[in-house]
Amino acid sequence: MAWQILAMWAVVMATIVWFVRDERRLLANAAMAQAAYYYSRAPQYRYQSSEPETPPAPPKPVSRTGGLTPTQREFLQAFAQTY
Numbered sequence: 001m002a003w004q005i006l007a008m009w010a011v012v013m014a015t016i017v018w019f020v021r022d023e024r025r026l027l028a029n030a031a032m033a034q035a036a037y038y039y040s041r042a043p044q045y046r047y048q049s050s051e052p053e054t055p056p057a058p059p060k061p062v063s064r065t066g067g068l069t070p071t072q073r074e075f076l077q078a079f080a081q082t083y
Helices: 002-040 070-082
Strands: none
Touching: none
């Protein structure tokens, strides 16, 4: 008698597990079908700006002065003489 009750509970638990797994699979398949639908018709659902896109401005060139300033030269000469 006890083994019959245990067998019934085993069948019930297996059925519940089977049902839950099948429902998850159905939801995953539905989500994949919806993603495939939006993927195939992507340009219709993408945001399109009404303003034309402007290219970024080119970076400004770095101007080089060509060396040390007179004040920097004087400092380095004085520093070299002390050490």
